[in-house]
Amino acid sequence: MRKFLVILDDSRECLNAMRFAAMRAAKTGGGVEILSVIPPEEFNHWIGVGDIMREEARERIEVHYEVFAKWMRDRQGIDPELVIREGEPVSEIMAQINEDGEIGVLVLGAGTDKKGPGPLVTQLSRSAGTLPIPITVVPGDLSKERLEAIT
DSSP states (O other): OOEEEEEOOSOTTHHHHHHHHHHHHHHHTOEEEEEEEEOGGGGOSOHHHHHHHHHHHHHHHHHHHHHHHHHIIIIIOOOOEEEEEESOHHHHHHHHHHHOTTEEEEEEEEOOSTTOSOHHHHHHHHTGGGOSSOEEEEETTOOHHHHHHHO
16 A cells, blocks of 8 residues: 655644645545654753653644544545654654655645745755655645645
């Protein structure tokens, strides 16, 4: 089964990437893998405090994931899987792609502000020519109706 890898973060554009991945998976018989990366700088404290912060970050991710997972199950018939990694986001995304041979497409949401599409889109598109899978960049300002039409 081909899986669409989509990144769960705090960005607004993450929503359209999630929708696109779920709709494409539903229409192509694929699956969705949701990856969330906890940056290492969040835990540069004493060991006990770092462990508590790590657990709190995982709990926040799981709650956020459940919102998307419920929508995917209820509306698209897709049961996504969650992967949580710790480290630098681009490195961890690449590691996940290399470790999971079922991932067929990386889906990223592009920001709509004047700063550009966002750090993940910018960094990963620079190496797009050497990636083992294609990247789909979903504009952050597409309407639900337009997303449905193009998937």
